[in-house]
Amino acid sequence: MSVETFELVPGYQVSRMLRGAWQLAGGHGPVDQDRAVAEMAKFVDAGITTFDCADIYTGAEELIGRFRAGASSEQRARLKVHTKFVPDLGQLHQVDRAYVTRVIDRSLARLRTERLDLVQFHWWDYAVPGWQEAAGHLVDLQKAGKIHLLGGTNFDTRHSRALISAGYPLVSMQSQYSLLDARPEQGLVPLCAEQSMKLFCYGTLAGGFLTERWLGRQEPDRLENRSLVKYRLIIDDIGGWDLFQALLACLKRIADQHGVGIGNVATRWVLDRPQVAGVIVGARYADHLPANLATFGFALDEADRAAIDAILAQRRPLEGDCFDLERDRTGRHGRIMKYDLGDAPA
Secondary structure: OOOOEEEEEOOEEEEOEEEEOHHHOHHHOOOOHHHHHHHHHHHHHHOOOEEEOOOOOOOHHHHHHHHHHHOOHHHHHHOEEEEEEOOOHHHHHHOOHHHHHHHHHHHHHHHOOOOEEEEEEOOOOOOOOOHHHHHHHHHHHHHOOOEEEEEEEOOOHHHHHHHHHOOOOEEEEEEEOOOOOOHHHHOHHHHHHHHOOEEEEEOOOHHHOOOHHHOOOOOOOOOOOHHHHHHHHHHHHHOOHHHHHHHHHHHHHHHHHHOOOHHHHHHHHHHOOOOEEEEEEEOOOOOOHHHHHHHHHOOOOHHHHHHHHHHHOOOOOOOOOOOHHHHOOOOOOHHHOOOOOOOOOO
């Protein structure tokens, strides 16, 4: 089966499933770096030709750079690498032109390239001035040839519109979007339609909750990692464990009919939403690659969508726009976030 592709702008094609590199960062458990680099070729050869990383995913850019240096000319020609510019919360007041330039130059060196394919900009606290100026510095670096395309990460609708109005050429926004979290539909999706902007979606599997592993299980007392804690809060907010189990049971029935897994159905649903260019699936290695590829071997029909919609109609809407809950550092969602993940620029 062929991985679907999407033309983000004329002449720039991405795979609709992106290999997320956050699991290659040191904070997500031990990584066999040689194996991780070697198995990147399996993704590209299978058609997952777009990788998503960030300046704050410690070590991830370097590993992708190692792969790029040793890849075949054909693999390098197909590969697209999307990274991010995410200054730490504690450094926002220091972000000037020199700061932005140092971070972008560092990403260029780590990724072993002369031009970054797509840089996705994030700003932790809108109340701290300087985010529009930082965006302007990125535009200047784009004009200087160091960046091809510019996007955003976790900006809400109002601030995305402000960036566009200020001349920041947003081609994409990376946002959390899943069967559990429909916040992009409250404003960001219509803005994308208006501005010809597309979404790259993370959290599609809700940290693994939207898989067979959790079907029929009792409500857990403890969870093994911060990612599961994060998405458990979402489950609680939209209606609780019983509604979540009803959704999983519905997805399982649909998955069985198509000979795929619950995760494939959940991913396919997001891929079929308006303005979605692709979904980001995290992976250290290629162990789950065949299962992920099954997403492109079936289609949801009207009966499938109607069954899913009947469950989703029971959800309580999450409060606020995209990432509003996570920006509130005093709230349940914000308290588990890490806002200072990067290295101070050299």
